[in-house]
Amino acid sequence: MELRHLRYFVAVAEECHFGRAAERLHMAQPPLSQQIKQLEAELGVQLLERTSRRVELTPAGQRYLERARDVLARVEAANDEAALVAGGMVGRVSIGFTGSATYELLPAISRALQARLPGVEAxxxxxxxxxxxxxxxLAHELDLGVLRPPVGDPAIEVHPLRRERLVVVLPETHRLAGHGAVDLAALADDPFVTYPSHQRSVVHDAVLAACQDAGFTPHGTEVAETSTLVSFVAAGLGVALVPESVQHLRITGATYRPLVAASADVDLAVAHRAGDASPVLARVLDVVRAVVADRGRKPGVPAPGSSL
Incomplete structure (x- = not known):
């Protein structure tokens, strides 16, 4: 039995007429009649009662019509779903976000994925x-990463998104909190709250380089999470340098200021396993790039002198 037999039978059963069914199927009537006879012979069941004027379903034919319609509907749904998967419109993707991107880009990308790819589970x-x-x-726990390069592993493909300047986070009570911009050298004696060292954080290395260029080496507390870092600053435990997008994280007691003549910056990129040709990955990559580009056109970061 083939699916075409089911389609032929459904057409005849719905039209109750071989001639009209043949026209509907764009075929001649004799081959259609022969195909239905073959189907009944294969099943060993009479599905249709034929008279000179019309065709009627037997009780077995009525039940078979219900099942045939269900099978054809399921096949059509499977075909549609396969096309959506092949086009990257259906699937699942897991995305990691570095600390600063968590508070700016994660919500925006989540909204964009829901709007543009509703069939993708993120x-x-x-x-x-x-x-x-x-x-x-590498362990296939994540499909995409919004991270800070460089990435030294050749098994990971990296696509740059943008470059961000470093800004300083100060407690609201800090002596320089009222300044429009802060000279990094003026913070040489302050304790710093930083991201983890020992090549665990690209931002830590950028902060260290910026401070050394200003004539000192920062000392203080290391924390892994951006929210914890800014909370420690708000509590008066030190100062910090962070990518400017961290200003989207608003914590009472912390204030952000630009650096005087700052040249220190860090890159943001999106990465995935090299050679990953998943259609859904390509679609999601397009959405991530579009969101970042849109954020670049719209001033969404609070003013550097704002108190948060």
């Missing part, structure tokens, strides 16, 4: 440092 994981994202992609 597992979004925030506050993941670059090494953790790389290991997650």
């Amino acid at each position: 597992d979004l994981r925030g506050e993941l440092l670059t090494p953790r994202q790389v290991s997650g992609m």
Whole structure:
């Protein structure tokens, strides 16, 4: 039995007429009649009662019509779903976000995915440092990473998104909190709250380089999460340098200021396993790029001098 037999039978059963059914199927009537006879012979059941004027369903034919319609509907749904999957419109993707991107880009990307790819299930994981994202992609726990390059593993393909300046986070009570911009050298004696060292955080290395260029080496507390870092600053435990997108994280007691003549910056990129040709991955990559580009056109970051 083939699906065409089911389609032929449904057409005849619905039209109750071989001639009209043949026209509907764009075929001649004799071959259609022969196909229905073959179907009945294969089943060993009479499905249709034929008279000179019309065709009627037997009780067995009535039940068979219900099942045939259900089978054809399921096949059509499977075909549609396969086309959606092949086009990247249906599937699942897991995305990791570095700390600063967690508070700015994760919500925007989540909204964009829901609007543009409603058939894609997105597992979004925030506050993941670059090494953790790389290991997650290699272990197939993550499909995409929004992270801080460089990434040294050739098994990971990296696409730059944008470059961000570093800004300083100060307690509201800090002596420089009222300044429009802060000279980094003026913070040489302050304790710093930083991201983890020992090549676990790209931002930590950028902060260290910026401070050394200003004539000092920062000392203080290391924390892994951006929210914890800014909370420690708000509590008066030190100062910090962070990518400017962290200003989207609003914590009472912390204030952000630009650096005087700052040249320190960090890159943001999206990464995935090299050679991954998943259609849904390509669609999601397009959405991520579009969201970042749109954020670049719209001033969504609070003013550097704002108190949060």
